[in-house]
Amino acid sequence: MTRLLGRSAVALLAIGLISSCTGEPRTQAQEFKDPGVAIGTLKLVAFDSCAELTDGLRTAAKAAVGPYGFGGGRYMLEDRNGAKAAQADGATVPRQAVPDAAGGTYSGTNTHEVGVDEPDLVKTDGKRIVTVAGGVLRVVDAASHSVTGTLDIDTDGTVRKVYGMTDLLLAGDHALVLGQRYAPNPDDTVSGPSLTLVDLKGQPKILGRYTMDGGLVDARQVGSTARIVVRSTPRVQFPAPVDRSSDVARVDANRRAIDATPVDAWLPRYSIVDGNGNKTDGRVDCSAVSRPAEYSGTATLTVLSFDLGAGSLGNGDPVTLVADGDTVYANGPSLYIANDQRWRIMWRWERVAVQPVKPQTQLYKFDISGSGKPRFLAAGEVDGWLLNQYSLSEWDGRLRVATTLGQPWDRSGSTESTVYVLGVQGRDLTEQGRVGGLGKGERIYAVRFIGTTGFVVTFKQTDPLYTLDLQDPKAPKVVGALKINGYSAYLHPAGANKLIGIGQDANDQGRVQGTQVSLFDVRDLANPARIAQFKMSNTHSEAEFDPHAFLYWEPTGLLVVPFYSYQNNQNSQGALVLSVHDASITQAGTVTHPNTPRNAQLPIRRSLIIDQTLWTVSDNGLKANDMNTLSQTAWLPFS
Numbered sequence: 001m002t003r004l005l006g007r008s009a010v011a012l013l014a015i016g017l018i019s020s021c022t023g024e025p026r027t028q029a030q031e032f033k034d035p036g037v038a039i040g041t042l043k044l045v046a047f048d049s050c051a052e053l054t055d056g057l058r059t060a061a062k063a064a065v066g067p068y069g070f071g072g073g074r075y076m077l078e079d080r081n082g083a084k085a086a087q088a089d090g091a092t093v094p095r096q097a098v099p100d101a102a103g104g105t106y107s108g109t110n111t112h113e114v115g116v117d118e119p120d121l122v123k124t125d126g127k128r129i130v131t132v133a134g135g136v137l138r139v140v141d142a143a144s145h146s147v148t149g150t151l152d153i154d155t156d157g158t159v160r161k162v163y164g165m166t167d168l169l170l171a172g173d174h175a176l177v178l179g180q181r182y183a184p185n186p187d188d189t190v191s192g193p194s195l196t197l198v199d200l201k202g203q204p205k206i207l208g209r210y211t212m213d214g215g216l217v218d219a220r221q222v223g224s225t226a227r228i229v230v231r232s233t234p235r236v237q238f239p240a241p242v243d244r245s246s247d248v249a250r251v252d253a254n255r256r257a258i259d260a261t262p263v264d265a266w267l268p269r270y271s272i273v274d275g276n277g278n279k280t281d282g283r284v285d286c287s288a289v290s291r292p293a294e295y296s297g298t299a300t301l302t303v304l305s306f307d308l309g310a311g312s313l314g315n316g317d318p319v320t321l322v323a324d325g326d327t328v329y330a331n332g333p334s335l336y337i338a339n340d341q342r343w344r345i346m347w348r349w350e351r352v353a354v355q356p357v358k359p360q361t362q363l364y365k366f367d368i369s370g371s372g373k374p375r376f377l378a379a380g381e382v383d384g385w386l387l388n389q390y391s392l393s394e395w396d397g398r399l400r401v402a403t404t405l406g407q408p409w410d411r412s413g414s415t416e417s418t419v420y421v422l423g424v425q426g427r428d429l430t431e432q433g434r435v436g437g438l439g440k441g442e443r444i445y446a447v448r449f450i451g452t453t454g455f456v457v458t459f460k461q462t463d464p465l466y467t468l469d470l471q472d473p474k475a476p477k478v479v480g481a482l483k484i485n486g487y488s489a490y491l492h493p494a495g496a497n498k499l500i501g502i503g504q505d506a507n508d509q510g511r512v513q514g515t516q517v518s519l520f521d522v523r524d525l526a527n528p529a530r531i532a533q534f535k536m537s538n539t540h541s542e543a544e545f546d547p548h549a550f551l552y553w554e555p556t557g558l559l560v561v562p563f564y565s566y567q568n569n570q571n572s573q574g575a576l577v578l579s580v581h582d583a584s585i586t587q588a589g590t591v592t593h594p595n596t597p598r599n600a601q602l603p604i605r606r607s608l609i610i611d612q613t614l615w616t617v618s619d620n621g622l623k624a625n626d627m628n629t630l631s632q633t634a635w636l637p638f639s
């Protein structure tokens with residue numbers, strides 16, 4: 001979900017990523033060391049009481065606060081163009097071809113896992129298409145090519161708007177729409193992720209809405225159970241900086257403000273509104289909060305659980321930990337939350353500066369095999385930072401993690417990447433094996449794990465596609481590498497021994513030239529080969545950073561991705577339709593959407609297959625084309 005997650009949580013990330021800031025020079029470790037847990041472990045322990053919780057959080061927050069609050073001053077943020085995905089049941093197979101009850105086929109959301117769905121802007125069950133654009137939910141009957149229902153859902157029942165409502169989860173006749181509610185006074189009113197449950201039978205109607213303090217990290221769905229991960233920051237009212245006051249005085253004032261802040265400020269609040277408009281307010285209880293050995297007191301993570309098949313939303317059975325996180329991965333029975341701390345900012349009295357520190361990724365594993373509350377299993381830590389969810393993969397109970405060590409902005413050539421294999425021992429995720437030295441002087445651009453095989457792309461000037469043998473978790477090894485110009489930003493299985501990569505072509509100096517689609521033969525892992533290539537100059541595709549925009553229909557070899565092109569002072573955009581067969585990639589055509597008077601050039605974002613029809617989605621409307629001839633069969637504008 002590069003949409004709501006990355007955008008609604010930017011302000012929160014700007015605060016929470018400063019979890020290592022200190023208000024004065026110190027030689028001790030920057031996070032608060034919990035005396036009740038042995039140092040060196042990430043083991044989660046529940047607080048014994050609200051009093052203990054209050055004392056621990058205040059102490060940790062005071063160690064992290066700077067002269068200007070938790071933000072500390074100037075800071076840097078990275079645009080994490082990344083795919084959101086997961087992996088299931090030991091088999092990395094895209095969730096694409098799905099048989100329906102009547103024997104037809106349709107493409108679901110392109111996820112990394114069979115049986116693990118991810119939020120996206122369009123969903124289908126093979127008979128109807130559900131999408132949200134401009135705050136309006138629409139239900140389309142795929143057979144008749146007609147809109148059968150609409151629902152305005154961009155308000156919360158009051159005059160307050162709910163923004164970013166472009167992501168959906170679907171379960172039977174119910175859809176869960178994810179948005180972000182901004183309250184004018186968040187101290188008095190819950191402001192954060194807003195989840196709207198919609199009944200799709202007949203004319204769509206709202207069954208309930210749930211809002212929690214914070215920002216949406218991500219969500220996963222197994223069966224009818226949705227797991228929603230929310231990141232919250234404490235509601236501390238820092239005094240306005242006084243002109244000419246020293247940094248020491250400002251830090252002291254901020255620490256006094258923290259001491260005066262009640263524990264409620266750290267406990268995420270929520271509100272529930274049922275279909276009749278009845279409202280219930282609540283907050284996470286102290287007994288539902290756990291902490292690792294080290295924490296900063298500047299953020300909490302909450303995992304909510306909802307049965308989308310039910311007729312209402314309950315309180316979400318919140319499970320909260322005092323930690324930070326920005327990446328979610330699930331494979332069905334397991335859910336991981338990762339915090340890679342890639343931007344560590346240290347406050348110096350004479351200036352604010354980004355310090356080159358050794359990045360580490362913290363990992364928390366939960367059991368979500370049932371429909372009840374997630375159960376914490378283990379935690380661990382590895383060196384380096386993640387690209388995205390595809391950097392994580394569980395196989396046979398072990399987690400594979402691909403990270404890059406070194407700062408993302410480092411131009412000295414000191415970066416390199418590693419793949420770790422972690423296993424559960426007691427309550428710890430411990431290293432069982434690793435293979436390092438990948439792409440020295442480069443960073444990871446794409447990762448894909450398929451069974452006991454791994455593929456890692458690094459790039460600076462050329463694209464080494466590394467092939468890894470992971471059969472022995474204690475001795476993972478690189479068995480092959482292919483160097484080509486450009487890079488793949490997303491890798492997708494294409495049958496048993498082939499891999500599709502989409503990214504950018506580049507010249508010998510590493511300057512990108514335009515969208516590139518590659519077909520790799522990986523039958524011989526020691527000698528991977530590119531057997532076909534398609535290039536489109538001066539072009540980018542959303543599929544390069546969001547795999548939800550990637551459609552590969554294996555039964556016919558159809559490949560569809562959005563494109564945006566700028567050539568000769570002209571913009572063009574649409575959906576590129578390719579045919580992938582044997583050792584070839586050929587262009588079958590393009591699909592474009594009509595311009596509308598109000599929205600002249602809104603790009604195609606998604607595509608899906610239902611029986612023999614290719615559907616494409618933009619904020620202007622839905623278009624149906626014959627899958628074989630690409631002739632138009634319907635256009636449904638969003639007026």
